[in-house]
């Protein structure tokens with residue numbers, strides 16, 4: 001039987017951070033990736049690489065982006081994003097449900113984890129295209145999300161994979177973990193299926209980082225509810241809840257918002273699973289500058305309730321709930337220059353028209369008469385005396401509509417017009433396993449399961465109802481690093497001739 005100190009299940013961001021952290025502690029580490037190498041990296045590889053962390057100002061950013069030029073600094077107002085702001089955002093969007101222990105670790109370790117990643121060789125850059133608008137010749141960032149990984153998600157996964165490999169971590173592709181070796185008191189390895197063969201691998205500790213259950217339609221319908229099997233999966237087809245199932249099979253506790261998930265407006269004709277060539281291009285996130293209508297021709301949500309970063313992850317569910325499970329996003333020529341780059345991809349469900357009447361006739365599945373009435377009432381309700389400003393919550397809303405728009409309301413009356421059909425794209429599920437501050441998986445008596453750690457999407461308790469953009473990668477990195485550090489330390493201590501025999505009860509990494 002193969003033997004390792006630490007086996008990490010998964011090869012996304014959380015798993016690779018865990019592998020690097022475990023190796024840093026002196027452990028011999030194996031990473032198991034269910035996908036073939038060409039599709040490896042999980043949801044992490046599908047991201048744009050945007051990552052949220054607390055920083056005090058440009059000097060902190062320089063620490064993690066040594067490539068930042070004086071020219072960039074001179075033409076940019078990077079603002080700051082304090083730990084208090086990060087806490088406020090987490091608790092506001094999760095309606096104060098986020099687990100305080102997990103949230104505290106996420107926020108307080110966010111910057112040190114970015115420094116750790118940068119120190120290991122992961123490169124970052126400012127997100128000029130999506131999170132900053134140019135005002136009076138200067139870029140101004142808004143919404144607390146300022147940095148992305150160089151090369152986006154693919155760049156991040158590639159860089160973490162190379163770092164892990166160079167440190168001696170072994171990575172096996174097409175190797176699916178199917179069960180945990182457990183004697184009733186301690187996990188001692190994994191059972192895997194590799195190229196059709198079932199094998200056992202022995203290890204002192206196992207870190208589960210195998211993603212959520214979003215790619216399993218029956219689990220979606222079972223836990224998220226009616227019609228969720230109809231949603232498209234934005235990312236990896238391999239996140240079918242394996243890690244959660246394996247841990248629950250040996251008595252792990254479930255935790256968090258099992259009926260909740262991150263889901264967005266996603267091209268209505270996007271494929272069943274994510275397409276790595278398109279990445280996150282099927283998302284359509286400029287709705288704060290336009291309106292969304294359903295099949296009845298009616299608006300159904302406050303498109304300008306908050307910055308996109310704080311609403312996009314919950315609006316997929318609202319779209320799924322509409323008749324026919326779709327909506328059309330409508331923009332006029334006053335705002336098309338503000339549309340994000342994902343509106344210009346080749347694989348887009350889009351119509352254009354010179355007049356509103358022509359547009360109404362082109363919106364497939366929509367009651368055109370009701371749509372024209374809706375636009376007329378909406379236009380009449382816009383507070384035209386309040387100036388429009390996309391960088392702040394400008395308070396330019398509508399009044400006296402059944403569904404008002406709170407910010408960025410512009411009349412829709414200048415052709416040419418364009419419209420984009422969106423459905424629901426599920427990103428990841430919020431419910432999962434329960435861990436303590438050392439990322440040890442807890443059993444149903446809330447005691448640590450010896451030898452078992454978890455990180456990333458399959459951990460429950462951080463996100464409820466909604467999510468602040470860029471937190472998935474940060475959570476994966478923070479808890480991956482903690483899980484790997486804890487597992488590595490426990491494994492090394494338990495090695496004969498090591499520092500001790502006990503597995504578990506280890507000190508968290510700083």
Ligand SMILES: Cc1cc2nc3c(=O)[nH]c(=O)nc-3n(C[C@H](O)[C@H](O)[C@H](O)COP(=O)(O)OP(=O)(O)OC[C@H]3O[C@@H](n4cnc5c(N)ncnc54)[C@H](O)[C@@H]3O)c2cc1C
Pocket residue numbers: 009010011012013014015032033034035040041042043044045046047048049050051052175176177178209210211212234235236238239240242243274279280427428455456457458469470471472473474476
């Ligand atoms: C299109 C898209 C865009 C996104 N954009 C962003 C963004 O810009 N910023 C952000 O913070 N978040 C973003 N997210 C969310 C983010 O991707 C995730 O929250 C985060 O990457 C999850 O990391 P993870 O390591 O937990 O899971 P994953 O990256 O999904 O990794 C799970 C891994 O486990 C493997 N696996 C599954 N089952 C097994 C098994 N049985 N055995 C072995 N391996 C297994 C999978 O193949 C995969 O490698 C986005 C997600 C999507 C889909």
